[in-house]
Amino acid sequence: MLNILILGLGQCGNRVLDAVNHEAFGSGGTFAKYYSRQKFPASVKTIAINTAINDLKGLTDTRAKDRFHVPHLHGVGANRTLGKKVFDDNKEQIMSEIDKRGSFELIFIVTSTAGGSGSSFAPLLVKELKKAYNAQIICIAVLPFREEGSIFLQNTAFCIRELVAESPNGILLVDNQYLKKYAGDIKSAYDKINTSVAMRVLFLIEALNSEMLMVTDLGDLKTVMNGGIGIGTMGYYEAGKDGTIKSAILGSFKPSGLLFPTNVYNEGARAMLIIKGDKKYLDLDLITKTVEELSTDVGQVFKGVLIKKGRPKVLSLFTLNSVPELERIYADAADAIRFEMDKREQSKKQLDGAFAHIDDLEPIY
Amino acid sequence: MLRLSHLVVVATILLLSSLIMTAAASSDYGEQIFERNLNVGEGVEIEHSITIEVVDTTEDIVDSAEFCISSPRAFARTVKVFMGDMPTKYETYNGACIYLDVISVHDETVLLMVTGPKGWRVTRYYEAEDAKTESESESAAETVSVPELVITRTLDRNHVEQGETVGVTFKIKNTGNGTASEIKLDEPLLREAYQENCPSNLDDIAAGATERVSYDLKIINTPPGTYELGATLLNCKDESGAAYSFESLSNTLKVTVKDVQVPTLEIGITIESDDNTMICGERFPVTIGIMNTGNATSGRVTIKSHLPDDVRVADGEIDPVYESIKPGDYVEHEVMMIAYEPGKHVIKMDALWADDEVSASAEFWAEQSSLATYYPHILAAVPIGLLLVGIIRRHKEYSY
Structure with a gap:
């Protein structure tokens, strides 16, 4: 059984971690935690780490002992520089808390690239985990809404660069801006995004830990994540009543099922397809044929088939050769930084001009 | 003159008194047997056995007459009866009484009224003076041989227990000058006793001779007490056929019950409770005590219990066996019991030894615990409580 840390x-x-824990209760709903136990498909340990204690208190399905507060008032205020310092100051406690959970073969780090604590902790944590564990490390990086502000954009830019620099086994992107259009209001968008990510992560864990008709394992995952620039995303599709397995596979490549806007057929480097469903729906010949067709466009495609009751569900995981959306983000981030610098310069000049009015004067009482 | 009038008044009073007494006598002293003038020396025989002879009369301030009364098995007795006095009582041997009342005395004649048991009649009037005259004339002519028996009765013990035998010996000595013949011995009976070999007819006893006769008096079921053994009566005749009667002195015999050595057990049951009310399902102590109140050590004593179906022994031996219990000893054993059903329960215990047994019983009430009323609520509350505890624990597990 795989030992996995999220x-x-x-x-x-x-x-997102809370959503994973919630999904692990199954279909019990809000009160499932009062009468049921989480049923992870593998040996899964979870830890929520934050400098803002209120954020930790707001979690509902994560056990208290799995919430670790890094003490620094009430957060680092989206300041990555401060966040890095706080991490360095508490590195040993954080690693000790992780170490209590045992050893792992696969570690997921879920973080926003825009905030303070997560975006600053993530690259440093990858570095420490690589030193401490011989495990695959997959970062699930959530990109912000673009209108959230220039700080979030610049944090995203620097966070991703630092993450790539620390060379985790892979970075899976989740774009809030992209997914928002499928949700509606912000609140339901967040909930839906979190749930979507949670479902995909649990699907992947189940596939990696189960005996399958066609096998994909941790090695395949590593190979896939080594493809392209090591950055990718995930897609998902659940077949309708009359859908075929082929349509389900292809559906998982469609933009509506992806967590990050990309054209898989043009930009995909390697892919992994995990197909789950009742045996009567799973035509292996058709699956093989479809995968072969996809391979001509996407490159190497690993496939796994998992026999489970229900209509076919397909999880696709890609690495990309290029990420045009990231380029746009970095361009926007650069503009935002410059704009911020200019504005600060002007403000400073304006303030200095204001002070100049009283340069030769002293207060009279 | 004064003296004469005085006498007349006294005489009148006495006469009235005698009339009143006569009237009273007829009711309190039985029925009249006879009323008749008798001269000195004359006699009356009643029921062929009782004789009353006028011995003397006296005329004085209060007139009186003297009588000699005799009856079988009783000494002849001389009594003086005053006119106007209460009738004089004479008790015959068999306990029946007659009453003598002098109505009037004149010269040597007395008007005598005798009352007694209903149906008694005068069987003979006679003149004793004539017989005496004849007897004197005969004795003058020749020496008369008369037997005189002296009877002495001895008991070999004066204190006897039930079931034992008393040896009774008669020493009969003829101190007269004539042979006693046709001697009949009449020995009084003692209640619930048996006279073994007691002779009723004895051989003739010559003048100066002494005879010894004995028999066994077996005390069978004579109730304990001190008894006066009545006089033994000897009736005999002399050579001429004249009858004589002699009697011994009475004896005292004390009868007691033989002290039997037997164990006597008593058993008691003590339920330790203020009001003999127990709670169903709860243990309560019961003490069974056995005491030997007899005067002998018992043999093996087996205790046997009789419990209601819904009363069980929770702890202890309820049917122990005691090898023996000494006189005055008390043994007890305690058991813990449980009553399962409400209501009245009776515990019965038997103590069995030799061929005897004794029983005791004790009753108590059992009632449901007041807590039992709430059992359904408690049963419902327990899972709810556990559920709440579980929810709270889970809530705390997921609260930060």
Whole structure:
């Protein structure tokens, strides 16, 4: 059985982690935690790490002992520089808390790239985990709404760069801006995004830990994540009543099922397809044929088939050769930083001009 | 003159008194047997056995007459009866009484009224003076041989227990000058006793001879007490056929019950409770005590219990066996019991030894615990409580 650790960093990471824990209760709803136990498909440990204690208190399905507060008032205020310092100051406690959970073969780090704690902790934590564990480390990086502000954009830019620099086994992008259009209001968008990510993560864990008709394992995952620039995303599709397995596979490549806007057929480097469903729906020949067709466009496609009751569900996981959306983000971030610098310069000049009015004067009482 | 009038008044009073007494006598002293003038020396025989002879008369301020009364098995007795006095009582041997009342005395004649048991009649009037005259004339002519028996009765013990035998010996000595013949011995009976070999007819006893006769008096079921053994009566005749009667002195015999050595057990049951009310399902102590109140050590004593179906022994031996219990000893054993059903329960215990047994019983009430009323609520509350505890624990587990 795989030993898996899921770390939720910062407010966003905590929420996604809480959604994973909630989904692990199954279909019990809000009160499931009062009468049921989480049923992870593998040996899964979760830790929510945050400097803001209120964010930790806001979690509902994560056990108290799985919430770790890094003490620094009530957060670092989206200041990554401060966040890094806080991490360095509390690095040993954080690693000790992780170490209590045992050893792992696969570690997920879920974080927002825009915030303070998560975005600053994530690259440093990857570095520490790589030193401490011989495990695959997958970062699930959540990109912010673009209108959230220039600080979030610049945090995203620097966070992703630092993450890539620390070379985790892979970075899976989740774009709030992209997914918002499928949700509606902000609140339900957040909930839906968190749930979507949670379902995909649990699907992947189940596939990696189960005996399958066609096998994908941790090694395949590593190979997939080594493809392209090591950055990718996930897609998902659940077949309708009359849908075929082929349509379900192709559906998982569609934009509506992806967590990050990309054209898989053009930009995909490697992919992994995990197909789950009742045996009567799973035509292996058709699956093989479809996968072969996809391979001509996407490159290497690993496939796994998991026999479970229900209509076919397909999880797709890609790495990309190029990420145009990231380029746009970085451009916007650069503009935002410059704009911020200019504005600060002007403000400073304006303030200095104001002070100049009283340069030769002294207060009279 | 004064003296004469005085006498007349006294005489009148006495006469009236005698009339009143006569009237009273007829009711309180039985029925009249006879009323008749008798001269000195004359006699009356009643029921062929009782004789009353006028011995003397006296005329004085209060007139009186003297009588000699005799009856079988009783000494002849001389009594003086005053006119106007209460009738004089004479008790015959068999306990029946007659009453003598002098109505009037004149010269040597007395008007005598005798009352007694209903149906008694005068069987003979006679003149004793004539017989005496004849007897004197005969004795003058020749020496008369008369037997005189002296009877002495001895008991070999004066204190006897039930079931034992008393040896009775008669020493009969003829101190007269004539042979006693046709001697009949009449020995009084003692209640619930048996006279073994007691002779009723004895051989003739010559003048100066002494005879010894004995028999066994077996005391069978004579109730304990001190008894006066009545006089033994000897009736005999002399050579001429004249009858004589002699009697011994009475004896005292004390009869007691033989002290039997037997154990006597008493059993008691003590339920330790203020009001003999127990709670169903709760243990309560019961003490069974056995005491030997007899005067002998018992043999093996087996205790046997009789419990209601819904009363069980929770702890202890309820049917122990005691090898023996000494006189005055008390043994007890305690058991813990449980009553399962409400209501009245009776515990019965038997103590069995030799061929005897004794029983005791004790009753108590059992009632449901007041807590039992709330059992349904408690049963309902327990899972709810556990559920709440579980929810609270889970809530705390997920609260930060």
